[in-house]
Amino acid sequence: MKFVVDTNVLFTQFWKDSFTKELFKDPRLELYSPEFALEEIKYHIQEIIDKTAISKEEFIRLRLELTSLIEFIPLLEYSEKLKEVQRFIPDVSDIDFFALAIDLGCPVWSNDAELKKQNKVEVFTTEEIIRLL
Numbered sequence: 001m002k003f004v005v006d007t008n009v010l011f012t013q014f015w016k017d018s019f020t021k022e023l024f025k026d027p028r029l030e031l032y033s034p035e036f037a038l039e040e041i042k043y044h045i046q047e048i049i050d051k052t053a054i055s056k057e058e059f060i061r062l063r064l065e066l067t068s069l070i071e072f073i074p075l076l077e078y079s080e081k082l083k084e085v086q087r088f089i090p091d092v093s094d095i096d097f098f099a100l101a102i103d104l105g106c107p108v109w110s111n112d113a114e115l116k117k118q119n120k121v122e123v124f125t126t127e128e129i130i131r132l133l
Contacts, residue, residue, distance in 0.1 A: 001028060001029055001132065002030040002032070002104060002105075002106040003031055003106055003107055003108065003124065004033060004097050004098075004100045004104065004107070004108045005032065005033045005070055005108075005109045006033075006097050006108060006110035006111075006112060006115070007033075007040050007097075008112055009109050010033060010041060010066065011041070012126075013062050013065070013066045014048050014052045014054060014059065014062050016052065016053075016054075023129065023130070023133075024069040024070065025069060026133060029129075029133075031069065032071050032073055032100060033071075034078070034096040034097060034099075034100050035072045035073060035074050035075065037072065037096075037097075038067070038072055041063060041066075045059060073100055077100075078096075078100045078103035078104075079099070080103075081098075081100070081102045081103045082099045084099070084102060085098040085102065088118045088119075089118065090114050091112070094108075094110070094112070094115060097110070098121050102120075102121060107122035107124050108121055108122070108124070109123075109124050110124075111126055
């Protein structure tokens with residue numbers, strides 16, 4: 001099963017005892033995310049460290065691990081889909097995730113309920129993915 005992973009799910013990589021970390025390793029899942037998501041994670045480094053009580057070194061290790069579990073796709077590979085997504089996206093900050101999902105022909109994995117308020121791209125929560133597996 002192929003999914004584009006939203007940043008709110010990627011952030012769980014840094015939580016202690018996160019079950020989602022184990023899902024990222026499930027061989028039945030093909031996981032993708034825009035490269036932009038890595039920048040977003042980097043931008044929130046201090047917030048992540050503060051909320052998870054991990055060291056900066058642990059943050060760097062977990063972020064590196066994330067890049068081995070999820071394929072991060074450059075904007076150039078899906079940029080032609082951005083205009084199409086603008087017409088239906090419920091939250092403009094998620095435009096890259098939806099454009100990539102359309103480009104790859106797969107759903108988005110997100111725990112943001114707002115993203116389900118459209119009917120062009122399927123959106124699955126972590127709980128729904130667990131049920132699928």
